[in-house]
Amino acid sequence: MSKVRIYTLAKELGVDNHKMLEILDGLGVAYKSVSSTIEEDTVELIKQIVAEEGASVTGGEVAETPAAAPDPAAVAPAAEQREKPAPVPVVEPAPSQMPIEGQPTEAEPVPTEAAPAAPAPAAPAKEIPHRAPVVTIMGHVDHGKTSLLDYIRHTRVAAKEAGGITQHVGAFEAKTSKGKIVFIDTPGHEAFTTIRARGANVADIAIIVIAADDSLMPQTREAIAHAQAAKVPMIVAINKVDLPQADPEKVKTDLTQLNLVPEEYGGDLIVVPVSAKTGEGVEDLLEYISLTAELEDLRADPKGNFGGVIIEGKVDKQAGVLATVMVQEGTLHVGDFLVVGENYGKIKAMTDSNGGRIKEAGPSTPVQILGFSEVPSSGEKVQSAKNEHAAREVIAQRVDVRRDEEDARERRKAQRSLEDIL
Ligand code: GTP
Ligand code: MG
Numbered sequence: 001m002s003k004v005r006i007y008t009l010a011k012e013l014g015v016d017n018h019k020m021l022e023i024l025d026g027l028g029v030a031y032k033s034v035s036s037t038i039e040e041d042t043v044e045l046i047k048q049i050v051a052e053e054g055a056s057v058t059g060g061e062v063a064e065t066p067a068a069a070p071d072p073a074a075v076a077p078a079a080e081q082r083e084k085p086a087p088v089p090v091v092e093p094a095p096s097q098m099p100i101e102g103q104p105t106e107a108e109p110v111p112t113e114a115a116p117a118a119p120a121p122a123a124p125a126k127e128i129p130h131r132a133p134v135v136t137i138m139g140h141v142d143h144g145k146t147s148l149l150d151y152i153r154h155t156r157v158a159a160k161e162a163g164g165i166t167q168h169v170g171a172f173e174a175k176t177s178k179g180k181i182v183f184i185d186t187p188g189h190e191a192f193t194t195i196r197a198r199g200a201n202v203a204d205i206a207i208i209v210i211a212a213d214d215s216l217m218p219q220t221r222e223a224i225a226h227a228q229a230a231k232v233p234m235i236v237a238i239n240k241v242d243l244p245q246a247d248p249e250k251v252k253t254d255l256t257q258l259n260l261v262p263e264e265y266g267g268d269l270i271v272v273p274v275s276a277k278t279g280e281g282v283e284d285l286l287e288y289i290s291l292t293a294e295l296e297d298l299r300a301d302p303k304g305n306f307g308g309v310i311i312e313g314k315v316d317k318q319a320g321v322l323a324t325v326m327v328q329e330g331t332l333h334v335g336d337f338l339v340v341g342e343n344y345g346k347i348k349a350m351t352d353s354n355g356g357r358i359k360e361a362g363p364s365t366p367v368q369i370l371g372f373s374e375v376p377s378s379g380e381k382v383q384s385a386k387n388e389h390a391a392r393e394v395i396a397q398r399v400d401v402r403r404d405e406e407d408a409r410e411r412r413k414a415q416r417s418l419e420d421i422l
Helices: 006-013 017-027 040-058 145-156 187-197 218-229 248-257 282-296 388-421
Strands: 134-139 171-176 179-185 205-211 234-239 270-273 307-316 320-329 337-340 343-351 365-372 381-385
Touching: 006 017, 006 040, 017 040, 017 282, 134 145, 134 218, 145 171, 145 179, 145 205, 145 234, 145 282, 171 365, 179 282, 179 365, 205 218, 205 282, 218 234, 234 248, 234 282, 248 270, 270 282, 337 365, 337 388, 343 388, 381 388
Parallel strands: 134 179, 134 205, 205 234, 234 270
Antiparallel strands: 171 179, 307 320, 307 381, 320 365, 337 343, 337 381, 343 365
C-alpha cells in the first residue's frame, strides 16, 4: 500500500471526512477533493494524530504532553467551521471583507471610513440540520439519464403503484444505501437552464451522463457548460459500459481535451463507469454523490421560513393546475398559502415523488401541489404567507413595485428620445 484515498482513510480511522480535511489543512497537505490520494508518510502522520486525539478525548484526567507531538496546528484547526471546499478556485476574501450572512457576496469596495470594526458573528451553522443533496442529471440524448435514474429508483425506492398525478414529475426522492438523495431528470437541460436563468439554483451536484459507446456529444458539452456556469460540482458517469463497443478510456481522453482531467490522470474530476442496464458502478456513483454532498455541508432549517422553487407547472385535465415544488427551507403543510410571482394558491393536496399523499414536506423534498389557479413557471420562487390576506398583500406590493419599475422605464425611454430629438 502506498497511496490512499482520503475518504478511504477517513472510513478506516472512523473519522468523518470534514475532520480528515481539517487535519490535512493543518498539516498543509494539498488535496483537490476527498477522493484525492495522499502519500504513505502522510497517512502514518494522520494515523498518529487521530490516535493521539482519540486518546486526549477519551483518556483520563491527566493530560499528558506527548513527547513527539505533531504540529499542534494539525490537531487544532484555526477555524471552527471550515470553509466548504469549492469545486472551482475561489479568491478568499480578506477577513474585513467577509460576506455577512444574508447579504450579497459580490466583492464590493469596502468604504474604509465608515466600516465598523465588529465582524458579524458566524451563523450557528452547526445547529442547522443537514439536508439531502439535490442532484441534477444531464447529458446527451439517449446516453441513459432516465435509465440510470430508473435503475436507482427501482432498486432503491420502495415500489409503489405509479399513481395518477406524479407520473411526470422530473424530480424524485430516492432512498439509497447512502441516505436520501433527490434527483432531477432534465430533458434537454430545459428545467436546469430556465431555473438558473431566473436566478434560482436548485441543484447541489450535477451528474453528467456520457455513453461509453458514443463519448462526448454536443449536448454533453452543453451540459458541462451549464454545470460549470452554475458552479455546481460535477461528477461524470460513463454509462453503458456493459456494451461490447464501450470505450470508457476514449471518454476520459475526450474529457481531458476539455480541460476536465479525471482523477486517475492526475486531475480532480470524479469519473465513475456505470451501467444502467446491469447496475455495475451505480453503488460507487451513489458513494461519490454522498461524499461530494458531505463536503458541500448542505443544511436547511425545517423550522425556518418556507422557501422553495417551482420545478415545473402544468395543467392536468382531471386534477387541474399542478406544480412541482422543491422545498429548500422550512416545511410545507397542506392548507398553507403560497405566493408565486403575482399569484397565490392554497395547498389543497400534496404528493411526494412516489405518488403518496403527504401532509407536510421539509427541506430537499420535491412535492407536487394542487391548489394554484395559474400555472407557475420553472424557476419561480415560492414563498408562504400566513393567510389569504397576507398573500394578497405580498402580491399587491409586488404589483406596485412592478408598476413603478415600468413607469420608470417609460420615463427613461421618453427622456432618451427627447435627448435624441434635441
Ligand atoms: P433522453 O431523455 O431522450 O435524453 O434519453 P436518456 O439519456 O434519458 O436515455 P434513456 O435512459 O432513455 O436511454 C436511451 C437508450 O439507451 C435506451 O434504449 C436504454 O435502454 C439504453 N441504455 C441506457 N443505459 C444503458 C446501459 O447502461 N446499457 C445499455 N446496454 N443500454 C442502455
Ligand atoms: Mg430521459
